[in-house]
Amino acid sequence: MKEQKNWTEIITPERKFFSLKLNEVLDYWDLILLFVRRDFVSFYKQTILGPAWYVLQPLIQTCIYALMFGSAFKIAKETSVPSFLFYLSGTVSWWYFAQSVTKTSNTFTANAHIFGKVYFPRLTVPFSILISNLIGFSIQFFLFICIYTGYIFFGGFESQIGLNEILWIPVLIINMAMLGLGIGLIISSLTTKYKDFQQFIGFGVQLLMFASPVILPISIAEKMSNENPEGWGGLLKTVLEYNPMSPIIEGFRSVFFTDYQFDINRIGYSLSIGFILFIFGALLFRKTEQNFMDTV
Amino acid sequence: MSDDIAIKVEGLYKQYRLGVIGADTLKDDLKLALAKLRGKSLADVYDIQGNDRMVGDSEYVYALQDVNFEVKKGEILGIIGKNGAGKSTLLKILSKVTGPTKGQIKVDGRIASLLEVGTGFHPELTGRENIFLNGAILGMKKPEIRKKLDEIVDFSGIGKYLDTPVKRYSSGMMVRLGFAVAAHLEPEILIVDEVLAVGDAEFQKRCIGKMNDVSKNQGRTVLFVSHNMASVMELCDRGLLMQHGTVHSTGKVSDIIPAYLNVFRAEALTSELHTLKTRNGNGKIQFHRVQLMDQENSVIDFALSGQKMKFKVTLKVHKPQEFKQIHISLRVVDSNDVTLFHLSNSVANGKEVSINKDTDEFDVEFHLDKLPLNSGKYHFHLFCSDLQEVYDELNFAGELNVEGGNFYKSGKLPPASTSSFLVDYNVTI
Numbered sequence: 001m002k003e004q005k006n007w008t009e010i011i012t013p014e015r016k017f018f019s020l021k022l023n024e025v026l027d028y029w030d031l032i033l034l035f036v037r038r039d040f041v042s043f044y045k046q047t048i049l050g051p052a053w054y055v056l057q058p059l060i061q062t063c064i065y066a067l068m069f070g071s072a073f074k075i076a077k078e079t080s081v082p083s084f085l086f087y088l089s090g091t092v093s094w095w096y097f098a099q100s101v102t103k104t105s106n107t108f109t110a111n112a113h114i115f116g117k118v119y120f121p122r123l124t125v126p127f128s129i130l131i132s133n134l135i136g137f138s139i140q141f142f143l144f145i146c147i148y149t150g151y152i153f154f155g156g157f158e159s160q161i162g163l164n165e166i167l168w169i170p171v172l173i174i175n176m177a178m179l180g181l182g183i184g185l186i187i188s189s190l191t192t193k194y195k196d197f198q199q200f201i202g203f204g205v206q207l208l209m210f211a212s213p214v215i216l217p218i219s220i221a222e223k224m225s226n227e228n229p230e231g232w233g234g235l236l237k238t239v240l241e242y243n244p245m246s247p248i249i250e251g252f253r254s255v256f257f258t259d260y261q262f263d264i265n266r267i268g269y270s271l272s273i274g275f276i277l278f279i280f281g282a283l284l285f286r287k288t289e290q291n292f293m294d295t296v
Numbered sequence: 297m298s299d300d301i302a303i304k305v306e307g308l309y310k311q312y313r314l315g316v317i318g319a320d321t322l323k324d325d326l327k328l329a330l331a332k333l334r335g336k337s338l339a340d341v342y343d344i345q346g347n348d349r350m351v352g353d354s355e356y357v358y359a360l361q362d363v364n365f366e367v368k369k370g371e372i373l374g375i376i377g378k379n380g381a382g383k384s385t386l387l388k389i390l391s392k393v394t395g396p397t398k399g400q401i402k403v404d405g406r407i408a409s410l411l412e413v414g415t416g417f418h419p420e421l422t423g424r425e426n427i428f429l430n431g432a433i434l435g436m437k438k439p440e441i442r443k444k445l446d447e448i449v450d451f452s453g454i455g456k457y458l459d460t461p462v463k464r465y466s467s468g469m470m471v472r473l474g475f476a477v478a479a480h481l482e483p484e485i486l487i488v489d490e491v492l493a494v495g496d497a498e499f500q501k502r503c504i505g506k507m508n509d510v511s512k513n514q515g516r517t518v519l520f521v522s523h524n525m526a527s528v529m530e531l532c533d534r535g536l537l538m539q540h541g542t543v544h545s546t547g548k549v550s551d552i553i554p555a556y557l558n559v560f561r562a563e564a565l566t567s568e569l570h571t572l573k574t575r576n577g578n579g580k581i582q583f584h585r586v587q588l589m590d591q592e593n594s595v596i597d598f599a600l601s602g603q604k605m606k607f608k609v610t611l612k613v614h615k616p617q618e619f620k621q622i623h624i625s626l627r628v629v630d631s632n633d634v635t636l637f638h639l640s641n642s643v644a645n646g647k648e649v650s651i652n653k654d655t656d657e658f659d660v661e662f663h664l665d666k667l668p669l670n671s672g673k674y675h676f677h678l679f680c681s682d683l684q685e686v687y688d689e690l691n692f693a694g695e696l697n698v699e700g701g702n703f704y705k706s707g708k709l710p711p712a713s714t715s716s717f718l719v720d721y722n723v724t725i
Contacts, residue, residue: 011392011401031432038418038429045420117415119392120433290395293388294312 020282025121035128054139062088069215081257090214092144093252096137098205100180103129105187105201108292122289130177165255165262172251175274182277189288193295211239213249244273302485302517303367308399310360310385359385361541372511372518374532376556381538383521391487405484408434414474419463423454426462430477444480452476479506485517525553525633581687583678585610586694599667600701607662616656621648624660627677630716670712671700
């Protein structure tokens with residue numbers, strides 16, 4: 001006997017792996033914005049410095065790097081870029097990626113109490129995290145521009161902004177978002193069963209940073225590799241080259257510093273890795289969301 | 297043909313894994329993946345056909361087994377059953393919080409579920425902000441919420457606290473605000489789980505009124521899960537009784553509630569209480585036996601209206617020690633589990649009782665000078681606790697059969713169908 005009726009929805013155990021239902025997520029656009037607002041407000045409520053923390057954090061981090069590594073690697077002598085600016089550009093562009101990974105990676109565990117009570121597209125939560133991080137990133141990016149202009153006016157530093165490269169900034173941001181979200185979604189899906197990944201993510205992101213040009217420019221790695229191709233130097237260079245975050249950080253630097261070349265092939269490589277991770281992460285996330293309440 | 301059906305549940309199963317998820321889980325997952333590769337389905341691996349809820353080496357348990365039912369549009373269906381009968385699991389699957397293991401549910405219309413009020417409230421946000429957040433989580437659009445904001449505020453009675461962070465709210469205010477938002481949802485199907493257990497009596501009344509209004513006047517379907525038979529009776533037209541993960545029976549609420557109570561009674565007919573399994577509490581003290589006695593101290597099977605009688609309850613102490621401030625109570629209920637009267641040592645004597653460390657068994661007797669019940673079948677619940685912990689709680693611990701007696705010394709009684717409770721009074725003309 002055949003059902004003639006048009007059901008609004010049929011709940012079944014199996015779900016097609018390749019259905020992202022992004023239109024459903026867009027239906028909940030209001031909710032995403034409210035989550036963003038919630039995250040932003042709860043971030044600075046009952047702190048004395050409030051949103052200033054967005055600015056202070058990268059500044060402090062940059063000072064530490066500049067003091068610790070600035071002289072050791074003699075970056076100022078290698079390039080015409082002041083070491084403070086160099087490290088700030090790295091920290092700021094790294095921050096968005098790192099925040100997106102760590103915050104989205106516990107989507108399921110952190111929201112279990114809500115997810116266990118009511119259904120809404122679960123992808124709204126990681127998307128809202130991306131957007132709230134984008135706000136933080138904009139603030140930090142603005143800070144970088146301010147300090148950059150400060151160096152031009154008071155530090156005798158000559159502007160090196162490449163006008164063509166500026167146009168690539170949105171692409172770089174989208175690329176970072178895809179990479180961060182992709183990794184975050186994969187980790188959050190795995191964490192529902194094996195909490196080991198939650199332990200891993202903390203130092204994993206840290207480790208990835210040391211394998212990126214945030215602290216060490218690729219030019220120096222190349223130099224080390226030439227001196228010692230079989231040993232550490234060679235390994236470092238390979239790791240830096242394959243890290244999909246490297247082209248993004250270099251991309252940002254190429255906008256502001258002439259020492260760095262904008263390499264479209266490297267960006268293309270990074271974009272495709274980002275896209276694959278994002279799609280795979282989102283599919284895995286969708287697959288997990290149906291039954292995660294039983295295991296989390 | 298099936299146009300008036302809102303929900304159709306077909307052959308629904310839900311399996312849970314017992315025990316801890318750890319390194320073994322990985323091993324099991326691999327085993328399962330291997331079985332899947334060889335073309336076996338999940339059902340084959342765990343042999344779903346077995347009627348026992350435990351399967352295989354009992355690592356997996358079925359919370360739901362072959363559940364089938366339909367809900368018509370505009371109907372209020374009450375889902376009842378004992379703890380662990382699978383009610384909450386069913387609701388979770390219906391509200392898409394978790395997925396079924398096998399079977400399917402066909403739904404016609406937008407579902408909104410209320411498994412908890414105030415889901416997603418953030419303590420730092422104000423009442424107004426939380427209304428929007430909570431509303432959006434429940435699936436409302438911003439303009440929709442804005443349109444109803446005044447109504448919601450009015451219904452919750454939050455008033456001037458609207459722009460205060462909800463962390464400063466009392467718990468009652470939070471619940472009221474949460475329910476107010478949920479009540480103004482306009483889904484075709486509303487799923488409600490015991491939210492009425494919270495809030496004061498007046499608010500509960502408003503909630504029931506609202507739910508009635510939603511279904512009767514707006515033609516929406518409501519699924520309501522509760523342990524409170526009084527509110528199920530007041531609210532629902534049809535009932536669905538669940539037992540051990542299956543549907544025991546469905547039908548008119550007036551037929552289903554007695555069936556539900558019979559589930560308890562079947563276990564509770566004995567006066568030897570220590571054999572009963574469905575009990576709550578930590579068991580440091582347990583009800584052992586209960587006996588009905590007349591004034592000559594002989595055990596009786598039934599009592600007469602107006603008779604002088606007593607309940608003799610024997611309690612056993614699991615590990616003899618000193619207990620302070622013990623409270624023991626007995627609650628008599630009618631066939632709909634509505635409490636008729638409540639007896640306890642702390643109320644009658646004005647204080648709790650202490651037990652010294654040598655006692656391993658003691659009796660409590662509740663004396664009634666004049667049994668104030670009309671003829672009929674009643675039950676009683678037993679409860680024992682101190683100020684901090686619950687020692688033992690037995691629902692439907694025993695049956696109390698009452699035959700018409702000479703309560704009024706006139707040989708007459710009001711009809712039992714209209715009045716189960718008798719009051720001492722006189723009339724002057």
